[in-house]
Amino acid sequence: xxxxxxxxxxxxxxxxxxxxxxxxxxxxxxxxxxxxxxxxxxxxxxxxxxxxxxxxxxxxxxxxxxxxxxxxxxxxxxxxxxxxxxxxxxxxxxxxxxxxxxxxxxxxxxxxxxxxxxxxxxxxxxxxxxxxxxxxxxxxxxxxxxxxxxxxxxxxxxxxxxxxxxxxxxxxxxxxxxxxxxxxxxxxxxxxxxxxxxxxxxxxxxxxxxxxxxxxxxxxxxxxxxxxxxxxxxxxxxxxxxxxxxxxxxxxxxxxxxxxxxxxxxxxxxxxx
Amino acid sequence: xxxxxxxxxxxxxxxxxxxxxxxxxxxxxxxxxxxxxxxxxxxxxxxxxxxxxxxxxxxxxxxxxxxxxxxxxxxxxxxxxxxxxxxxxxxxxxxxxxxxxxxxxxxxxxxxxxxxxxxxxxxxxxxxxxxxxxxxxxxxxxxxxxxxxxxxxxxxxxxxxxxxxxxxxxxxxxxxxxxxxxxxxxxxxxxxxxxxxxxxxxxxxxxxxxxxxxxxxxxxxxxxxxxxxxxxxxxxxxxxxxxxxxxxxxxxxxxxxxxx
Ligand SMILES: Nc1ncnc2c1ncn2[C@@H]1O[C@H](COP(=O)(O)OP(=O)(O)OP(=O)(O)O)[C@@H](O)[C@H]1O
Ligand SMILES: [Mg+2]
Numbered sequence: 410x411x412x413x414x415x416x417x418x419x420x421x422x423x424x425x426x427x428x429x430x431x432x433x434x435x436x437x438x439x440x441x442x443x444x445x446x447x448x449x450x451x452x453x454x455x456x457x458x459x460x461x462x463x464x465x466x467x468x469x470x471x472x473x474x475x476x477x478x479x480x481x482x483x484x485x486x487x488x489x490x491x492x493x494x495x496x497x498x499x500x501x502x503x504x505x506x507x508x509x510x511x512x513x514x515x516x517x518x519x520x521x522x523x524x525x526x527x528x529x530x531x532x533x534x535x536x537x538x539x540x541x542x543x544x545x546x547x548x549x550x551x552x553x554x555x556x557x558x559x560x561x562x563x564x565x566x567x568x569x570x571x572x573x574x575x576x577x578x579x580x581x582x583x584x585x586x587x588x589x590x591x592x593x594x595x596x597x598x599x600x601x602x603x604x605x606x607x608x609x610x611x612x613x614x615x616x617x618x619x620x621x622x623x624x625x626x627x628x629x630x631x632x633x634x635x636x637x638x639x640x641x642x643x644x645x646x647x648x649x650x651x652x653x654x655x656x657x658x659x660x661x662x663x664x665x666x667x668x669x670x671x672x673x674x675x676x677x678x679x680x681x682x
Numbered sequence: 683x684x685x686x687x688x689x690x691x692x693x694x695x696x697x698x699x700x701x702x703x704x705x706x707x708x709x710x711x712x713x714x715x716x717x718x719x720x721x722x723x724x725x726x727x728x729x730x731x732x733x734x735x736x737x738x739x740x741x742x743x744x745x746x747x748x749x750x751x752x753x754x755x756x757x758x759x760x761x762x763x764x765x766x767x768x769x770x771x772x773x774x775x776x777x778x779x780x781x782x783x784x785x786x787x788x789x790x791x792x793x794x795x796x797x798x799x800x801x802x803x804x805x806x807x808x809x810x811x812x813x814x815x816x817x818x819x820x821x822x823x824x825x826x827x828x829x830x831x832x833x834x835x836x837x838x839x840x841x842x843x844x845x846x847x848x849x850x851x852x853x854x855x856x857x858x859x860x861x862x863x864x865x866x867x868x869x870x871x872x873x874x875x876x877x878x879x880x881x882x883x884x885x886x887x888x889x890x891x892x893x894x895x896x897x898x899x900x901x902x903x904x905x906x907x908x909x910x911x912x913x914x915x916x917x918x919x920x921x922x923x924x925x926x927x928x929x930x931x932x933x934x935x936x937x938x939x940x941x942x
């Protein structure tokens with residue numbers, strides 16, 4: 410393992426042999442088998458792995474939206490029972506209210522929690538700048554591109570200042586440039602507010618750049634392949650991507666994902682999902 | 683095609699064909715009445731109908747007022763009750779189980795068949811007619827609104843759940859706004875049905891209303907007045923239908939949403 414001491418005393422979420430089966434018309438699907446790992450309070454953790462390996466399932470269980478078939482998820486020392494307080498969620502699809510404009514879509518989470526007042530308004534204004542939609546405050550979702558819609562969803566997930574942020578491929582619909590910009594912003598928010606972030610991505614470089622810990626998953630059945638602690642120094646600037654250490658982490662995660670597939674299907678890797 | 687002449691051109695394309703068809707039918711009728719040897723109590727000449735319409739305008743207007751009033755009041759009650767029933771059905775399982783089958787029964791009973799009973803209960807005033815208009819109109823409002831309340835993106839419900847939203851927050855912030863375009867299209871069907879219910883009520887019993895006028899004049903073989911009343915009825919149907927559509931569009935725009 411890496412130089413990180415890996416000894417987590419203060420886990421905000423612990424997965425302990427979490428298994429999830431779905432019953433479908435075509436029989437049972439084993440979406441996730443005995444997944445175990447910890448998420449340290451205030452850490453940034455990424456879940457990576459090929460399509461269908463159970464990342465979204467894992468995230469939805471952490472959000473209290475799905476119950477594990479067996480195993481336990483403990484949050485703040487108690488087994489979770491429904492969505493925890495102070496949760497921000499970015500789903501794989503934007504899921505916006507199509508009859509509300511950008512500002513009032515972002516406002517939704519504060520309305521549900523019952524937050525209002527000038528400070529909330531100021532915070533929402535700030536977030537709109539952060540997600541780069543200051544020129545689209547009054548635009549309706551149907552007038553936005555897919556990437557812009559996803560940025561609204563990110564704003565909404567941050568609006569009520571959650572302490573735990575669960576993000577399912579939040580940058581998937583963004584172009585490479587906006588994506589890098591947004592990940593720098595996310596890092597800035599994370600280090601300024603001490604949130605815990607669980608982040609799903611298909612981009613290995615992004616995972617290495619952002620994370621304290623990377624959980625590599627393998628498919629069919631979905632399971633934890635390996636948990637890697639990333640000991641790159643913080644704060645991380647864009648330049649860290651060009652260091653030898655970064656390349657080593659990148660290579661390691663990559664071979665965990667593709668090595669498996671190459672062996673199975675007997676071909677060379679050619680891209681990501 | 684420039685934007686400037688697209689509007690008028692589209693209007694012409696939608697209005698002209700039915701108008702021309704209608705005028706053609708009128709011409710044929712006029713010819714039949716003048717040269718076909720058919721008596722005026724079977725086919726009144728369109729020109730005679732128009733003449734009657736102008737002659738009897740006050741009488742037709744008074745009766746139109748009653749018909750419109752009953753239709754609109756019955757329709758309004760149908761929308762309010764229909765939406766409330768839909769909310770109840772979607773929010774509360776036992777209510778759904780207890781009420782939904784009865785709604786279907788209420789819908790399949792021919793409304794003409796219950797008109798006499800309503801008169802026994804409610805007398806000869808406007809009330810039985812309003813109830814009849816309501817009874818015939820509320821069903822499509824319920825069915826469409828239920829569909830709209832249920833067809834919320836499940837991801838959105840997940841998101842609300844992750845914020846620990848209450849059931850009433852889900853209802854008011856997501857389900858009801860989502861159901862608006864569905865409810866509006868239900869209401870557009872309802873307004874046309876309410877008019878039918880009103881006329882059925884007027885046929886069964888009544889003092890004023892176009893249905894009454896039609897019955898009385900056709901019994902007297904005053905077919906020209908009957909046709910004039912039919913024209914008034916069609917106009918009421920068209921105007922109320924457009925009115926509901928326009929109102930629905932207005933509410934949808936205020937809400938920032940879309941129209942089905
Ligand atoms: N509601 C469900 N019913 C049945 N099977 C499901 C359900 N949700 C997920 N699955 C199955 O569980 C497995 C894991 O799905 P999941 O969505 O967690 O994958 P993922 O890692 O998020 O994939 P992707 O990267 O494509 O988003 C898949 O095989 C999927 O078919
Ligand atoms: Mg997924």
